[in-house]
Amino acid sequence: MKSLDYKFDFRDERNLSLVMDFYELTMSQCYFNSEARERIVTFDLFYRKNPDNGGYAVFAGLEEIIGYIQNLHFEDEDIAYLRSLHKFSDAFLDYLRHFIFTGDIYAIKEGTPVFPYEPLIRVRAKIIEAQLLETAMLLCVNHQTLIATKARRIVKAAKGRAIMEFGARRAHNFDAANYGARAAYIGGVAGTATTYAGQKFGMPVLGTMAHSFVQSFDNEYDAFLAYAKTYPDSCTVLLDTYDTLKSGLPNAIRVAKEYLEPNGYRMQGVRIDSGDMAYLSKKIRKALDAAGMEDCNIVVSNSLDEYLIQSLISQGAQINSMGVGENLVCSKSTPVFGGVYKMSAVYEDEKMIPKIKVSENVEKVTNPAFKDLYRIYDKETMKAIGDIMTVHGEVLDPNQDLTIYHQMNSWKNKTIPAGTYIIKDLLEPIFINGELVYDVPELSAIRDYSEAEFSHMWDEILRFEYPQTYYVDLSKKLLDLKLKMLEDVKHVNANK
């Protein structure tokens, strides 16, 4: 379980620059050909719905985005490929050849509890630069936030019992196994079975044996004994290859008594991977205790998710730790995190022209303008009251009453009395003028920070069933702007 110090390597060995939707390039060439070429725009990356009908998400994926942006460039082979498509001019390809990102990126810190509609990432850049980042930023956030959120739910259900991420074999390819393990760690798991993730991210790695290991020996006892001899101080054996209670358990106890204990060691754990885990774990606990093996852990690992874990614990199952596979690493119950990237403003000279995307679906209407985002905490309880989006530049004064407004309806508002609250700016500068200004935290620090931030959330937000909706509200100025723009759009369309 020991791990190396983690040193973040910003650059992937691969050149992933072209992992972008082709339309990012076709649009960019249009911008390149137009007067809009140097225009500054702003985009928000946000999402609309929490996974699993939950009350929150855990933001993750930023570090991978930083690596992508730092590495974003077009090599000769990329240019040659694009040229072969006969869609791009020499001038545009030459522009790409020398492309570097020169804009500003602000983002919420990884591990932060986040909520629908708030900007997780805010980009302010020349239009082509803002556009070319879209696909990769969404992909990293959508994947890692999904898994971190699922992990947080599973860890919460386990009530202090360690969760190990065991899902690599079911992950959606290599990156999903590795970055999925990373995201799960942010969400609170104790470690992973994926060795590469241990190496790359400094996470604890763990693993013992498979059924095939037991099968490959002449009998189960020999298999357990061979394992005990190689790992006397960390011996965990798998009980259910033949028969958990009749064969696996007595053989485990026999190896403890006949080999480990006489040599000064203890059996560290037993694992069950099939059968009724409530029933079996209680039987096993009783037998281990009767054999004087009170310190031997029971590990279970069969299709667990947050609901099954909750149920097992409520049945009094005797479980010390759990391995979770596909339900975590694929977030099987909700396998898609629907982050989107929408334009919020265009600059003309120095003037910010807010933009809005209208839709017949109210929930698809965007929040216009270059915005700021703050979290409001109750001064006394230090619990988060809600988040507020403002038009960039608005000043919030904690010595004044603060009224926050529903995203669509001005009559739905709430006033927080002066002096009772604390304000935190959620958007951290990451890149300024293309330069990385953010001190990327170590993964373990992100995990600790996340744990601490969740302690500021009311339990009602965190529960699985019908969680309370966390306030993500607007300032009066932003709501007025939004409602006026919606009116204007209606008016303009009517005149088309």
Place this chain on the structure above:
Amino acid sequence: MKSLDYKFDFRDERNLSLVMDFYELTMSQCYFNSEARERIVTFDLFYRKNPDNGGYAVFAGLEEIIGYIQNLHFEDEDIAYLRSLHKFSDAFLDYLRHFIFTGDIYAIKEGTPVFPYEPLIRVRAKIIEAQLLETAMLLCVNHQTLIATKARRIVKAAKGRAIMEFGARRAHNFDAANYGARAAYIGGVAGTATTYAGQKFGMPVLGTMAHSFVQSFDNEYDAFLAYAKTYPDSCTVLLDTYDTLKSGLPNAIRVAKEYLEPNGYRMQGVRIDSGDMAYLSKKIRKALDAAGMEDCNIVVSNSLDEYLIQSLISQGAQINSMGVGENLVCSKSTPVFGGVYKMSAVYEDEKMIPKIKVSENVEKVTNPAFKDLYRIYDKETMKAIGDIMTVHGEVLDPNQDLTIYHQMNSWKNKTIPAGTYIIKDLLEPIFINGELVYDVPELSAIRDYSEAEFSHMWDEILRFEYPQTYYVDLSKKLLDLKLKMLEDVKHVNANK
């Protein structure tokens, strides 16, 4: 839509060797320390249940596995990392440092329709070598087979209309976007929006514009015009930024009439990404036809899956092609393909000792022995009758009656008369004694092969609702062996 010739690069730029469950390494050290070290074993990679309650899967992922195995090695930094965990001996680490795969691998060809319980990959190797491949092989197959299968379903629903894979932003990280696009191509999609996949795999790439493109111009007409000027011969515009019928459609027609047609071009297509696609597409078709734009395609792309596509077509929607995102690239409805890797035999000297994994769940009992796998076709119709697993070495003679047996019940059998059938060996040699002997096909050839193989399947197997179960049966010899082993296991357990 032009693409480069595809040249398969076996080696990933990354060293992914350690993307393996940690227990592969802990078990391996035990084997290394035991007499079993040089023992030859066989494993089968198979799955138990078709995605989406369907009748089949499309095997994919082999090429990526070949790359992994060819590249499987432990570099100094890997050894240093493993050493830092204080679990591995110098002797074992030295063994890893010089590790190369020297075993045999047989596999079904990518693109083949496959069915539960049959070996997709068959490994025969020294026990450590067979073990160390497990995680990566499962991960590649589980991901790509899942996506290829979903693609095939979606393509079938579209009845000849082109499907574009559009999902990178929702994929589970970079590899999932790239290899997901590849797998979707095997499953029959026409191309992808992911530029990198186009470059790496030689797939057609396509893409036009986002809503933000339209928003970034002063008005929709200017946006369409700018696009038409840059891409006069491939102009497809997005209609639904403001109002599909009242604004997008008339602006598209206006650009066609005022700019494209006077300059000798035609509007290639219009795309809708929201709203009622049956209603809107019919209205749009009528208006385009009335404007003399019968050759202008209608492209739709809003949360499509196989069922929605089927429904749209049955409603007479006027759709020429479709972009499919998260429902394809994440296989949202069934996001996990449950491939497993089970030991089937151990060799003692030259003698094959079959192994079986028993379970209280009948469906989790494995098929023992080093096995062969054949597909039986009706000579007259050339439709596949079923697949049969045999103990390796059994000879099937098409001039004799062939009786195939249910995997558990000898009374469930079926006899195919002599002379009426053709036999195909499904397992191709990929590595022999560690050497690649397989001529890896080009991706487009895999796609063509898959299409052709599916033409040999009865429609009843391919339908979405309650598909007929395809026969995956056993030879008499294999069934007898299996039933005897199950009896023996019961007996042995009873005596423990």
